[in-house]
Each structure stands twice: as C-alpha cells, then as structure tokens.
Amino acid sequence: MRASRFFISTLKEAPADAEIISHQLMMRAGMIKRLGSGIYTYMPMGLRVIRKVENIVREEMNRAGAIELLMPLVQPAELWQETGRWDKMGPELMRVKDRHGRDFAIQPTSEEVITDVVRSEIKSYKKLPVNFYHIQTKFRDERRPRFGLMRGREFTMKDAYSFDRDVAGMQQSYQVMYDAYVRIFNRFGLQFRAVAADNGAIGGSGSHEFHVIADTGEDALVYCPQSDYAANMEAAEALAPTGVRAAASADLVKTATPGKSKCEDVAALLGLPLAATVKSIVLAVDSEEDDKTATQIWLLLLRGDHELNEVKATKVPGLANFRFASEAEIVDHFGTPPGYLGPVGPRKPVKIVADRTVVAMSDFVCGANEPGFHYTGANWERDIAEPLVADLRNVVAGDPSPDGKGDLAIQRGIEVGHVFQLGTRYSQDMQATYLDETGKPQLMQMGCYGIGVTRILGAAIEQNFDDKGIIWPASIAPFEVVLCPMGYDRSEAVKAETDRLYQELLDAGVDAILDDRGERPGAMFADWELIGVPHRIVIGERGLKDGKLEYQGRRDAEATSVPPADMAVFMKARLAA
Template sequence: MRASKYHINTLKEAPAEAEVASHQLMTRAGMIRKAAGGIYTYMPLGLKVLRKIENIVRQEMNSAGAIELLMPVVQPAELWVESGRWEQYGAELLRIKDRHQRDFVLQPTSEEVITDIARNEIHSWRQLPVNFYHIQTKFRDERRPRFGLMRGREFTMKDAYSFDRNEEAAQASYDAMFAAYMNIFQRLGLEFRAVAADTGSIGGSRSHEFQVIADTGEDLIVYNPDSQYAANIELAQAPCLIAQRGAPAEPLVKTPTPDAQKCEAVAELLQRPLADTVKSIVLATEPAEEGGQAALWLLLLRGDHELNEVKVGKLRGLDQGYRFATDDEIMRGFGCVPGYLGPIAPLEPIVIIADTTVANMSDFICGANTEGFHYTGVNWGRDLPEPQVADLRNVVAGDPDPQGGQLAIQRGIEVGHVFFLGDKYSKALQATFLETDGKPALMQMGCYGIGISRIAAAAIEQNHDDKGIIWPKAIAPFQAVICPMGFYKSETVRNAAESLYRQLQEQGVDVMLDDRDTRPGVMFADWELIGVPLRITVGDRGLKEGMIEFQQRRAGESANIPVEQALSHALEQLQSLR
C-alpha cells in the first residue's frame, strides 16, 4: 500500500471527551470517528486492525471445530419473551417496533436466536456435539457510553454457542473453547490472564474471563504470582486472616466517640489499629407480603476491608435481591443513625452475618447503637451470640493463598468470556433432541464471547507511550512502513525505497510505502502515532554510505544496516517482534 493512495488523517489533539489512552490515540491516529455517543465509524486504519483480530479469532475457532454462521442484528421480541429476558435484561436492551408495531430488539447477544436455531435444526443425538459461532455487530444501550471502544453502545463481537448431549460432553466443549481462547490471545501478542469469574446476567455454573493486563482496566484481578491461580475479585475467595479466635482480654466498655462515624476516625480517636474495628452494613430485603416491613440484615466486616456485593448476592436469603437499607429502616432496627451501628442488642430481630475474619476477632471495636458511642472490648459468645459466618469481602493484596504464597492484585480489561450454561436457555426455549432411547432430552449449552473491537482498544491501553500507539505485530494496521527522505527529489532514494517495498511485498509483509510529499518530522510523527512496529528510513545520506536505517517502534533504538542486507534484516526484525 502507498500512503498517497490511502486515507491517513491524523490529529494533533484528541477530543475533550476522550478520557483514556485508547480513545485519544485511536481518534488522533484517524482510526475511528464519532458518529454519536458510543457509536463510531471505523476508518480504514482502524478497520484493518479489526479485520486482523477477526482473522486470528476465525482461524482458531475453525481449528477448534466451530462452524461459522451469521445471525441477525435485529431479533424478534417473542424469543426474548420466551426466554424471560425481555423484562429481565433491563434498559441496555434496545427495544424497537417495525411499521406493523411488532416488537424487536437490537441484539446485545444471541442466546435466544441460536437456541431457536438449535431446536429447529437439531433433532437427534447423532447431530451432537455442534458449536456455532458468528462475528457480528452488537448494540447495548449504555446509560453513559464512554472511553471510546472500551464502553461503546455499538461494537463488534464474536460469540459462539456449543450444544451437547450431556454435561460431561458440554464440559469437554467448554475446555476446547478455553484452549482456543488461550491460543487466540497468545497469537494477538497481548499480556493477559484467564481468570475464574462470576457468571453474571448470562447465567450458568462455570465461567472464565480473559483479561488484558492494563493499569487503566476497570476490573481487579486476584492472582498468585507463584501459581496458576487467578480470579476476578468478585469471585476470589477471601481467606480468614485470623487462624484462631483469642480469649477475651478486655472488658466491654461503651466508649465516647463523638463525630467519629467512620472506622478510620474511630481508630484514630482511640489510637487503635484500623484492623481492630468492625464496620456495620445494613441491607434490606423486600417483604413477602404486600404492606409488610422489609427484613433487615447486618453484615460485619473488618474496618480495613470492603464489601463484595457479588458474594453477598449469592447468600441464602439475599440471592433473590437486596438493597441498602434506608435511614428510616436503620432507625427502626437499631434506634440510631448510621455511623454508630453494631450487632449488640438491636431493637428488633435482625439477621447478623460476620465475615470469616470478623468471626475470629476478639476484643474488637464496633458501634454501640447510640450516637457518639462505640463499644470496645467486644467478644463473641460473651457479649453477643455467635454469628452466621460467610465470605463477604474483597481480597486485598498480601492476603495469604490457602495453596501457598501471597495473593496480588492487578487491573485488567475484560475482552473475552466463556460460560457453561447448562440447560438455562434450552429449557426455557425447549431445545430438545432424541436420545439413543428415543426419549427427548435437553441440550447442554456453552457460550463463548470475544470483544473484537474492545481488543483493539485494550491492546492500546496496554501498549502505548507519549508518542502514540505501539501495536503488537499480529494486529498492527501495517507491519512495516518505509519512509523515503525526499521521495520525489531523489531518484536514488525512490529506486531504493521502491525496490525494498516490492521485495517485502513478495515475502508477504503487510508494508506501507510513505510516498507522500511531506517533511520527515511529520512523516515520523504520523507513524509513531499510528504505531507501526517497524520503520525503515531510506535517505540520500545513508545510501551514500550504503546504509538503510531500521527502528522498532517498541524498542525505539535505530540501527544502520547495509543495503544488500535490508530485506533479510527486515524479515528477521519482524520475526523477533511480538
């Protein structure tokens, strides 16, 4: 490709709403242009990146035995009503009507449509297993689209769906897709982790996220540097930090703590470690009968720990939905304003659940249910009944791993997710097949998604500097760029650049020849911004000495190579790049 025949339109400044590096740099590099909030046109350079990601994904999916089809963007509402998600999915599901006032959705995902295909196309155990996938535009009506392609409303995604006879076979299909995903992300040249994850709104019983490591990531990943353990913080089990509860050593004292509503303020006032304090969080569940009172739940965490709402949402009694209690409800249950609440003598029966670490604490500090006071020297069994115990908190860096070593935390960007769904959708849509005994059985399903456009953004979040993007070789819009100095002024430069350009093309290198009549500084700045992995500079001065300059975008150091070795050196350099 020649730059003079291509569309290159870089910008010096990013739009004001671009908050993260990928949004800023993709806009400045001319890869995307905003059409509306969270909706973008992929310009030629950006589309090249997407197509390269798609090709890697498609190759690995095909190698894993998946079969490509293409499902519609617009889906009939009756399928979503049948699955129960027409109402459950929420405002992110964009509901539309056609001219006949029939309901449709712009698909955010395709479980309903693929299950409908399966129940109409698959009739016998002989047709299983099968795995269908497609790469298609998706739409989720985000309340606040932001961060460019990281959290847009319209995006490109690959999703696959496996159908099996039984759970054992479905788990084998899951494992095959997990392996395919590992291959995909290794080929993309990204630093990533596969982490155990919560199944969320998709449902199912087994789930892994594929997280691209980046400091700007919204997700927190818990991992053990000395083992293979990794999990999303929502799912990571937080260990009890106290092996055995100590015997009481302090009397129970109601201690004045004026204007100290936070554990940090209480610890500072009493000159005690924050880890000696216990924070109280009050939740409410709606009454079973209309007109009844909401049931209250008191959750207890150590003062330096944070509540994990995903874990809480799985507790019996809270798994059907909960909310944070109102001030009026708290006053009803404790006779006190928030900030001084505790588990000793509430005004009405309240379910008390202590985090595993809190359950082993002794002589701790908690609210006294009286404004301006906390109890010190609180002990289970002596001062209040033994609580229910559950893992309620987020893991923190340095927590011990039960398997050995310490847990660490890093940020990541979710770009892929695999789920074992079981019969969640096949049961709802009655997707059955005839087993060997002639009786109908429900298909067991798996679901496997990859955010194609999000990978492009995540790759930039992980790979950039103050000059621009640093693409991994596999997904760069061009692998190499030849920058001639004075292309139209020097026949020697022009001939040398053209010759190397043709040779690289013959070797299958995706190379750009920048034949624009522009200043070297502008030319170099453009390609550093765009992030092409290898830059080859051809100039009169170098050619007089028989040399051509090579510079890797990531390493930044340049080297002069003899002209006769230019082709072999270019190929060696590209081979060495990740």
C-alpha cells in the same frame, strides 16, 4: 498500500472528551470518529486493525472446530420473553417496535437466537456436539458510555455457542474453547491472564474471564505468583483465619466517639489499629406476601479495613435480590443513622451475617446504635449471639491463596473475553432437546464464549503506548512496516530503491505501506509513531551512497543500518521473531 492512496488523518491534540489514553490516541491517530454518545465510525486505519483481530479470531475458532454463521442484529421479543431476559435485562437492552407494533431487541448477545436455531435443526444425539459462532455488531444502551471503544454502546463481538449431550461433553467443549482463547491472545501479542469468574446475569455454572494486563484496567485480578491460581475480585475466595478465636479479655464499654462515623476516624480517636474495628452494612430484601411487600433487614459485618464484595453477598441464602437499606429503614431498626450501627442490641430484630474474618475477632470495636457512641471490647457469645458466617469481603494482597500454595497478589486488567459453562440455563427455558440413544428427549448442555473484538483495540493500546503514540503488536497493527523515503518526489535513486524494496516486501507477504505523500521527515515520523506501526525503514540519498538503509523498531532507542539488498530478509526475520 501507498499512503497517497490511503486515508491518513492525524491530530496533534486529542478532543476534550477523550478521557483515557487509548481513547485519546485512537482519536489522534485517526482510527475512530465519534458519531454520537458511545457510537463511533471506524475509520480506515482503525478498521484495518479490527479486521486483523477478526482474522486471528476466525482462524482459531475454525481450527477449534467451531462453525461460522451470522445471526441478525434485530431479534424478536418473543425469544427473549421465553428466557425471561426481556424484563431482566433492564434498560441496557435496546427495545424497538416495527411498523406493526411488534417488539424487537437490538441484540446485546445471541443466546436466545442460537438456541432457537439449534432446537429447530438438531433432533438427534448423532448431530451433537456442535459449536456455532459469529462476528457481529452488538448494542448495549450503557448509562454512561465512556472511554471510547472500551465502554461504547455499539461494538463488535465474536460470540460462540456450544451444544452437547451431557455435562462431561459441555466441559470438554469448554476446554477446547478455553485453549482456543489462549492461542488467540498469544497471537495478538498481548500480555493477558485468564481468571476464574462469576457467571453473573448470563447464568450457568462456571466461567473464566480473559484480561489484558494494564495499569489503567478497571478490573482487579487476583493471582498467586507461586501457583496457577487466578480469579477476578468478584470470585476470589477469602479464606477464614486459622487458629482458635481468642477469649474475651476486655469489658464491653460504651465509648463516646462524637462526630466519628467512619471506622478510620474511630480507630484514630481510640488509638487502635483499623483492623480492630467492625463496620456495619445494612441490606434489605423485599418479598411479596398476601399482595403486600414485606421487607427483611440484614446486617452484614466486615472488618474495618475490608470492603464488601457485593457478588459474594448475593450468594448468601436469602440475599440474592438484596438492595441497600434506606436511611429511614436503618433508623427504624437501629435507632441511629449510619455511622454508629452495630450488632449489639439493635432496636428491631435483624438477620446478622459476619464475614469469616469478623467471626474470628475478639475485643473488637463496633457501633453502639446511638449517635456519637461506639462499643469497645465487643465479643461473640458474651455480647452478641454467634452469627451466620460467610465469605463477604474482597481479598487483599498478602491473603493466603485458596489453593494453599502461597499468598495472593493483585494486578489491574481489562476484560476482553469471557467463556461460560451455561448448562441448561437456556435449553431448559426454550426446550432445546435432543433424542438420546434410547429415543428419550434430553436437554442440551450449552456453553458460550465471547471476545470483544473492538474492545481489543483499546486494551492493546492501554498496554502498549509511549509519549509518542501507540505501539501495536505486529500481528494486529494496521500495517506491519512503513517505508519512509527522504525526498521520494525529488530523488530518482531514492524513488527507485523505495519502489524496489516495497515490491519485494509485498511479494514476501509483508503488510507494508509506502509513505509517498512528500511530507517533511519530522512530520512523517511523528505520524507513524502516533499511529503505531511497529517497524520503520528509512531510505535516503546519503544512506544509499553509503550502501545502507535505516531500520528502527517502534520500541528501539536507536536505528540499525542494513544493506539494501539484505533489508527484506532482515525484515522478515524481525517479523518472525
């Protein structure tokens, strides 16, 4: 590719609405152009990156035995109604009507469509297992689209769906896809981590998220440096403290804490460590009884220095559909607004659930259910009945690893892939069955596997950039090599050597671009450093007289001199490395 025949449009400054570095750099490098909130045009430079990501994904999916098809962007509401997701998805699901008033969804994912395809096409165990995938536009009507391609409304995703005869087959298909994902992310050239995750709204029995490691990542990844344990924060188990709970050694005393509604402030006032306090979180669960709404109030207790894990809370029996209680409900049950709540003598009965850490505490501080007062010296059994116990909190660095092989550490990551064991979540609702060897119908066991193709771009940049711009891994860079001739339009020697080397690189299969725009060296170098092409070759008259060309990797502090005749071989070796 010659730059004069390509479209290059760089900016010195990022638009004001570009919030994070990947959004800023993609806009400045001319890779995307904003059309509307969370909707972008992929410009030629950015599209080249997307296509390279897609090609790697496609090659590895094919290698893993998945079969490509293409499902429609617009899907009939009837399929979504079969699984109940037409209502459950909420406003993120973009709903439209055709001219006849029929309801359709603009797909955010394709479980329903692929299950409909398979239930109509596959009737016998002899045709299983099978795995279909496609790379297709998705749309999710995010409430607050932000961060460019990281959280846009329209995006490209690869989603695959496996169908098996039994659980063992599903688990085998899952492992094949997991291994394929590892190869994909290795080929991207990105530092990543696969972590155990919660299935969430998609349903099923088990899953792993694939995260690109980046300090700017939204997600906290929990791992054990001494073992293979890894999970996202939602799924990471906080083990119960070991040993026997200490016996009560202090009296229960109502202590004045005027204006101190936070555990941090109460601990400071009393001269106690924050870990000696207990925080109260009030939840509510609504249910329909005799055409009336009944509400059950729950009190969740965590140590003052810990944070509630809402996903874990939904696992407590009875709390699957919880909401946070209103202030009026809190006052009605505890006699005080939030800030002074506690488990000792609430005004009305509530269900109490204590985190594993809290139930191991003694002589702790908690709210006294009276404005301006807390209890000190609170203890289980003596002052409060033993509660229901559950893992309710986020883990913290230094907690023991659930596998018993060390302590936990935490790093930031950007989720770019997710693999799920769905089981019969969709085949049950849509009656996707096959006939087994005895002629009896059996539900198919499903798995699904997604990669955010366009999100990879943002994640890769968040991991690879400097003050000059993007630093693409060679495998997904818009171009692998850029040739920067000094005076291409003025020097016959420079032009001849540049054209010769350019053709030699193309013949060797190197994805090179020749910058023949006639730009000044400073402007030319700044463009390519911003765009992030990982390898640069400079051809100049002075170097040619000395029998040298200049090579510089995007991360290199200094250039390397290479004889012109050796440059193509040198470049191929660098790309192979």
